[in-house]
Amino acid sequence: MTDSIRVANAKGLYLKGIRDGKMVEALDKYTGDRYTQHSTGVRDGKEGFIEFFTPFLERNPVRDIQVLCTIEAGNFVFVHVYQSLNDGEAQWVTADIFDTDEDGKIVEHWDVIAAYKWPTVSGRSMVDGPTEIEDLEFTEANKTVVQGFIDNVLMAGRTDLVNDYISTEKYDQHNPEIADGLGAFSKHLGAVSKSGKTAHYVKVHRLLGQGNFVVAFSHVKQDENDWAVFDLFRLKGGKIVEHWDVQERIGPKETWNNSGKF
Known part of the structure; x- marks a missing residue:
């Protein structure tokens, strides 16, 4: 194309x-x-x-x-x-x-x-996987799924709703610290919670979609630190089936040369 x-x-x-x-x-x-x-x-x-x-x-x-x-x-x-x-x-x-x-x-x-980072827990790299845009007619529906996942699971902490958004049959993971599958992701959420560490999505600044791909650009608070995070999702049949992310800690304001990350 x-x-x-x-x-x-x-x-x-x-x-x-x-x-x-x-x-x-x-x-x-x-x-x-x-x-x-x-x-x-x-x-x-x-x-x-x-x-x-x-x-x-x-x-x-x-x-x-x-x-x-x-x-x-x-x-x-x-x-x-x-x-x-x-x-x-x-x-x-x-x-x-x-x-x-x-x-x-x-x-x-x-x-x-x-x-x-390589190797990764899943054996998938941070950058491999499908890239072809498909299902253009489902762009808005897929954006709604991702927005719901972020609002209800990542922001509100409703881990009991994760099956509403992520496929139970296939969830390919490119975050280097997490294995494939919904079970591994749920286990990761539980481990973060039990550790006493906080990881809270504060605000989604951009949510863009085209067909089967949706990307969110968010401000995330991890413990006392501010992070900028891109989450890239691939969807099929109304569920998230693949995930990539890129995370960067935001430095102190006095180090910025412009108006800031967002």
Whole structure:
């Protein structure tokens, strides 16, 4: 399937601007009349992008960057990305949302980045699995399922309702610490609760869906720390059947170079 202009621009900024190191060309081609930034280490604007990535490109001359999955929802584009730097010296998983203008040019950006971990408990990597968009007619219904799961299970703590949202037959897990299956996820929730640790979804800032994929960008409180979390879900038959996530602890406000993560 040919990428839409919005998806092509989001991919282009990553691949041409960062992977290929052609920052100025990419910014001129893919961004609009502003570039509001929420990656907290980067200042707003094209100048902030160049300022941040110039030393990054110098430190990392070998860059393997793969855009794995995209979701387009109105003006917004979500991308799930794997990065291997300097032949695997560092490996990262990133999740990004780009807002675009009426011409499809990028005008705002949010992201979360986490270290790639291997091996995982499930044997699935943080970045493998299906990516094909299907079931476009079920987009809104699938978004409703995910919203209900977050509201009732992750926010309200109603673990007794988890079967209403997650398939009892198939639940493929890409979180590196959790095994496949609904039973393993329920066990994980119980273990977190018994440990005395807190993990509370405070607010869902964006919920985007396209067919069988839905992504939520949330503020999560883990103990006393604030985290930005992307949860990517694949659904089939009205139930969640697969899950990926990317989690990043939010640093203190005095370290931000812009208005913040959200």
